[in-house]
Amino acid sequence: MKKAMKLKSLLFCAMLVFALAVNTVNVQADALDYLGNTIDESVLTNDMESVGTYQSVARSTYLHEGYVRITNNGNGYVGIGGATLCNVTCNTVKLNVYLERSSGPEDFYSYKKWENVDYSTNSLYFSTQIKVEKGYYYRLRGYHSCTKNGVTENGGSVTDGIYIG
Template sequence: MKKRILSVLVSVAAFSTMIFVPGIDVTASDSEPIMVDGSYLTHEDSSTGNTLSNARGEYLMTGECSISKAGLTRVYSYASTTANYSIDYIMTIGYVEQYHPDVEKWGQVDYYYDDIENTYYLSLDKSVKVDRGYYYRTRANHIVRHNGVYEETASATNGIFLP
């Protein structure tokens, strides 16, 4: 008789557990970050982008850009261009872009540029006021000229989210 009562109690306990304890929902998550025009949409505080190593030229060594959060409604954008040695002319153009989810494209918010002669390095930066609730990235063009020969490459960061 004790075995039968114990068996009924275990059965009732098992049945109650199945009914009253919520099940674990196992679903595939979209942990893969979304990429738009070469930039991932991230929730990082900053991002840096570099030119590809195969973009090096006879005069152009590398280009770099970065973006970081600079407050609730500001981003800090930076871009630089480095030549292999002192050359005739360097120009860097930086663009701050906002991701528009309705059209799934980046749109320009602001830009900045500078150029200089007879050097091997140029860097510039800008603090830009932006709207919250969007992703932002920096994209840059890196241009050099020496002895009448132009070389150009580009770089871009991943998108960072301003909540």
């Protein structure tokens, strides 16, 4: 009788070890595990939008300010917008917008870009919406430029990274 009990206990332990071995869980870091980290000067957030601005220095003659704005529009859609604003009408106004992405542990890298230019104006605006892959952080970088009479003033803006899940 004691042998049968020992055998049952041993069999139970073997089955338990086998069950644990078969049901192991592979643990990997999820993109949301990186919330709050700073990657390449952008904080990783779960916010619905982020705005990055460039404010010209006090002595700027032509370029007043620039901004880029990224929004989580849901279902994998991202809203993208920006502007370059000049103090006066300029010969050439530029706004380049760069969409970048990161999974969390690595730097942001280029995903898509838009180059915009207008002439004889004091402002340039851009906006669009695109579908992106879910599970990544996305941010915008902007390049803002105003040129008048051969003199160019420029600056850059960058948003924080927003998670699109």
